[in-house]
Each structure stands twice: as C-alpha cells, then as structure tokens.
Amino acid sequence: MAEGVLAQMAAEGRLGEGWRQRVSQGQDPVPLPRILDLLFNTTPHYLARPTGPEEVSELVRFAATQRLPIVPRGAGSWSAGGAIPVSGGMVIQTDRMASVEIDKEGMTATAGAGAPMAELQKAAQAQGLQAAPQPLYRPRSTLGGFLASGGLGAGSLKYGPLARQVAECQAVLPGGEPLTGDSGVASLISGSEGMLGVLTRATLRLHPKAEETRPVTFTFRRLEEAAEALVRIHKTPLQPLYVSLGGPSHYHWLLQDKGEFQGAIHVAVMLEGPRGRLAREEAEVKRAAGPRASPGSSELALREQKALGAPLHVPADRRGPGTYTFFVREHLVPLDRIAAFAGGLQTLGRRMRLHTGYTGISVDPGTLLVQSYHVIDTRRIFSTLLSLGYPKRASDLALELGGRPLGFGLWGTGMLEKLHGEMADPLADAKAMALGPTILRVKQDGAVEATRKLKKALDPQGHMNPGKVTELWLSPMGLLPIKLPALAMNLLMETMATGRRLMPQEKFTNE
Numbered sequence: 001m002a003e004g005v006l007a008q009m010a011a012e013g014r015l016g017e018g019w020r021q022r023v024s025q026g027q028d029p030v031p032l033p034r035i036l037d038l039l040f041n042t043t044p045h046y047l048a049r050p051t052g053p054e055e056v057s058e059l060v061r062f063a064a065t066q067r068l069p070i071v072p073r074g075a076g077s078w079s080a081g082g083a084i085p086v087s088g089g090m091v092i093q094t095d096r097m098a099s100v101e102i103d104k105e106g107m108t109a110t111a112g113a114g115a116p117m118a119e120l121q122k123a124a125q126a127q128g129l130q131a132a133p134q135p136l137y138r139p140r141s142t143l144g145g146f147l148a149s150g151g152l153g154a155g156s157l158k159y160g161p162l163a164r165q166v167a168e169c170q171a172v173l174p175g176g177e178p179l180t181g182d183s184g185v186a187s188l189i190s191g192s193e194g195m196l197g198v199l200t201r202a203t204l205r206l207h208p209k210a211e212e213t214r215p216v217t218f219t220f221r222r223l224e225e226a227a228e229a230l231v232r233i234h235k236t237p238l239q240p241l242y243v244s245l246g247g248p249s250h251y252h253w254l255l256q257d258k259g260e261f262q263g264a265i266h267v268a269v270m271l272e273g274p275r276g277r278l279a280r281e282e283a284e285v286k287r288a289a290g291p292r293a294s295p296g297s298s299e300l301a302l303r304e305q306k307a308l309g310a311p312l313h314v315p316a317d318r319r320g321p322g323t324y325t326f327f328v329r330e331h332l333v334p335l336d337r338i339a340a341f342a343g344g345l346q347t348l349g350r351r352m353r354l355h356t357g358y359t360g361i362s363v364d365p366g367t368l369l370v371q372s373y374h375v376i377d378t379r380r381i382f383s384t385l386l387s388l389g390y391p392k393r394a395s396d397l398a399l400e401l402g403g404r405p406l407g408f409g410l411w412g413t414g415m416l417e418k419l420h421g422e423m424a425d426p427l428a429d430a431k432a433m434a435l436g437p438t439i440l441r442v443k444q445d446g447a448v449e450a451t452r453k454l455k456k457a458l459d460p461q462g463h464m465n466p467g468k469v470t471e472l473w474l475s476p477m478g479l480l481p482i483k484l485p486a487l488a489m490n491l492l493m494e495t496m497a498t499g500r501r502l503m504p505q506e507k508f509t510n511e
C-alpha cells in the first residue's frame with residue numbers, strides 16, 4: 001500500500017489490513033448489536049499501531065491523501081462510541097506508544113499517549129509521587145484517551161482537570177503536522193474526542209504521594225438529605241481528593257454488597273494528607289454532613305476506592321447463564337441539582353423497565369461527574385438496542401437541569417446543539433469546557449460555533465474522527481458515507497427510548 005515508514009510498519013505487522021484484527025477495533029465496552037453495521041461501517045480498512053510521533057505523522061498524511069477517516073484509539077474503554085469508526089478508514093491505536101518515565105526530582109511523568117493511566121500511577125507511586133486526576137472504573141484507560149475524553153476524574157476536585165497537569169505535550173494535527181505545546185495545547189485536545197488531532201506524548205506534573213488517605217463515610221435514608229450534605233461539605237475549605245455519591249443500588253452492582261447498607265444513599269469523602277491533619281479534617285467533615293447522616297462503612301468505601309481502578313462491569317459481566325453488561329454514560333451535573341437528577345434517573349429507569357444505578361464524584365466544588373448506567377443482557381439484541389434510548393434520556397435530563405453529557409462520541413451527536421449557559425467568547429467557552437469551575441457555563445451558539453470553527457480550521461477535509469460530536473455519518477451497507485442532521489440522531493434515540501417502554505421488565509436468568 002505504501003512506501004518507506006508505512007511499508008516498514010506493514011512488514012512488522014503494525015499496519016494491518018486483515019479483517020479479523022480490524023473487526024475487533026470496531027467495538028467498545030458497549031457491544032454494538034451487529035445489526036447496526038447496516039447503518040455504520042465500524043470495521044476499519046486499516047489498523048495501525050505506530051511507535052512514535054513520526055509514524056503517526058506519516059499515517060495521518062497517508063490517510064489524508066487517500067481521504068480515509070482517521071480514528072485515534074487508546075484502550076477503547078469509552079462507551080460513547082468515540083473510538084469506533086462510523087465509515088471505515090484507519091484506526092490509529094496507541095498501545096505501542098506506552099512508555100512511562102518518572103523524573104523524581106522534577107516531579108513529572110513523561111509518557112506515550114497509549115500509556116495506561118493505572119501504569120503511570122503505579123510508576124509515580126513507586127517514587128513517592130502521585131498523578132491526579134485518575135479515570136474511574138477503567139484500568140486500561142490511556143493517557144491520550146483520558147485527556148481526549150475530558151480528563152476529569154478522581155482527584156479533579158483537589159488538583160483540577162488533567163489538562164492543567166500537563167507541562168508539555170505533543171500531538172499530530174489532521175494534516176500530519178506535529179505540534180508541541182503546554183497546557184494550552186492540552187486543553188485544546190482535552191474533550192476534543194479525537195476530532196482535532198492525535199496526542200502522541202505528554203509530560204504531567206506529579207504531586208507528593210499523600211501520607212495517608214482516609215475515607216469518611218455516611219449513609220442517608222433520603223436522597224435530598226444526602227444532596228444537602230454534599231453541598232455543605234463542598235462549602236468547607238477542605239480539599240478532599242474526591243467526594244463520592246452512590247445511589248441505593250450502586251453498592252449492590254459495584255461491590256455485590258447485599259448487607260445492611262442496601263437501599264441507602266452513600267456519601268464518601270476521601271481525605272488525604274498528613275496523619276495529624278486528617279483527624280481535624282474528619283471532624284469538620286462530620287459536622288458539615290449534619291445530623292441526618294448515619295455512619296457509613298469505611299470498609300465499603302475502601303473497596304469502592306479499589307473498585308475505581310477496576311472495570312465497572314466485572315461483577316456482572318459473567319459468562320454463564322446471565323451474560324449482562326453495564327452501559328455507562330457520564331454527565332456533569334450542578335451539585336445543587338443532584339437530587340433532581342438522581343431522582344429523575346430512577347424514574348426513567350422504572351419507566352423504561354430497566355435495572356439502573358448511578359454513582360458520582362465531584363470534579364469541582366459545584367459540579368458532580370455522574371456515571372449513570374443500566375445493566376442489560378446483551379444476548380437480547382432488540383432489547384439491548386432499544387435500551388440505548390436510556391442514556392439519551394439521561395442526557396436530556398442533565399441538560400434540563402443545567403448540566404451536560406461529559407462527552408458526545410457517536411451516541412451524543414444530537415446533543416451539542418442543546419448546550420446552554422452564559423458565556424460570550426466562543427474560545428473561552430471551549431476552554432471553559434475543559435477547565436475549572438465554569439465547566440457548565442457554555443453558551444449554546446458559542447459552544448457549537450466554537451467547536452465547528454475549530455474543527456474547520458484544523459481539519460478542513462474533516463477526516464479526523466468524523467461522524468462524531470458535531471455530525472452524524474452513516475455508511476448504509478458500507479456504501480458512501482452520508483451526513484445526517486443531529487435531529488436524525490435525536491429522533492432515532494427517542495424512538496428507541498419510547499420502544500423500550502413497551503418492552504417487558506428486563507430480567508436476568510441468574511437473578
């Protein structure tokens with residue numbers, strides 16, 4: 001197919017055209033019913049596994065000349081369809097760019113975009129340091145994938161989003177040009193979902209590893225009481241690593257806990273720092289939690305902390321009589337609207353006859369990153385397909401309450417137009433999406449316009465991860481891609497949601 005670098009890659013088996021290896025790259029944790037291949041061409045023409053920025057540049061240039069769509073892909077752990085092709089093309093998988101080097105004196109980690117965040121953290125901790133934030137429930141999640149999908153996670157409350165930790169980063173733009181920059185470039189990539197370029201390498205600032213981390217846990221009988229306590233806790237001057245909120249069935253799903261805490265709302269405040277200070281902070285958190293808080297289980301909170309670094313679907317995704325999996329969607333929700341959001345999710349789940357759950361962590365003092373999920377037996381293809389309407393309705397609810405989906409991917413292509421808020425400058429909007437407490441204030445026209453303008457300026461051919469975020473592409477029966485308006489995606493998802501309400505209650509065979 002090509003000469004020079006690309007021929008070398010092909011000879012080494014790092015540029016594949018074989019169907020078998022390519023087809024696995026057309027999937028993410030939400031196994032798409034194959035019937036959707038009638039609409040989307042999720043099997044790439046090429047699977048490339050470059051070892052560095054030079055090879056990425058060559059690949060991107062080659063794809064541009066061939067007018068092939070390019071899909072950057074890390075661990076493929078994001079379930080919004082961001083890392084799967086919609087009209088074939090070339091998947092650039094970053095797993096061969098996974099080196100991690102720690103500079104103990106300089107307190108930095110320099111890593112390839114394909115380095116799993118968990119590996120980076122392990123290497124940092126071995127040197128008495130730590131990287132923050134960390135993604136939740138996705139142990140294989142890569143540095144590049146985490147940054148490109150927003151970089152908000154456990155530790156953002158204290159340290160900010162991942163982009164703020166970037167001292168230097170390298171990316172390859174849609175024309176194949178390399179770009180090196182600081183946290184400004186990182187915030188451009190942050191949340192861009194592989195639409196603006198391929199991140200190849202970054203240097204992250206690290207922090208001293210805390211002497212101790214201590215969970216302070218509470219349970220509440222009513223959601224509203226938990227929500228009020230959350231607001232009070234976030235008004236204290238304390239800086240916990242994160243504060244988490246677990247819905248009544250979350251510990252059942254996550255930890256398979258059927259004990260005394262079943263049905264309660266859980267709040268865990270993860271404090272970190274020197275031992276002497278933690279006792280004082282613990283007392284202050286308890287005061288802020290208020291009289292309606294009952295003590296929770298530290299043991300469960302520690303198990304939850306451990307689980308944050310493990311795949312969310314492990315307990316349920318058994319092969320056997322009941323093959324079921326978690327469909328997860330992340331939303332940013334204003335802290336003071338969390339009771340309405342969580343209550344709304346429960347009502348939605350009941351109406352759509354699904355088993356649902358949610359968990360959330362605060363990523364700044366006014367915003368909760370909520371993972372809402374439904375659990376479904378993926379062997380029931382029709383039911384699985386219709387259940388995709390649930391995350392759509394959950395995103396609508398987040399938008400109604402002043403929040404938004406954390407990312408758009410393929411399944412959220414109809415959502416961008418609905419953003420709201422009060423900011424004037426489109427570039428400030430784009431930055432606000434990545435940085436700090438203004439995350440939620442994004443003006444409707446500004447955000448859409450800013451995203452499209454940026455995309456047009458950097459990728460005039462529109463071949464970097466097309467068919468996602470701002471536009472929906474279909475390739476019916478693998479034919480030429482057709483662009484559909486966002487409205488079409490919304491209609492499709494609405495129809496699924498309505499259809500799902502007519503289905504019987506989801507039941508698991510090993511329940």
Ligand SMILES: Cc1cc2nc3c(=O)[nH]c(=O)nc-3n(C[C@H](O)[C@H](O)[C@H](O)COP(=O)(O)OP(=O)(O)OC[C@H]3O[C@@H](n4cnc5c(N)ncnc54)[C@H](O)[C@@H]3O)c2cc1C
Nearest residue numbers: 074075076077078082136141142144145146148149194199
């Ligand atoms: C249960 C669950 C919990 C999650 N929790 C969080 C969370 O707390 N915070 C959070 O931010 N996300 C979260 N996510 C979303 C996602 O899993 C993470 O963002 C994860 O870090 C993605 O990493 P990945 O390597 O698997 O990326 P992938 O799934 O491979 O890709 C994700 C997106 O990034 C793009 N991309 C990948 N690599 C690059 C690159 N090198 N350059 C440019 N673009 C690239 C892809 O095209 C795609 O659009 C969660 C997802 C699930 C299912």
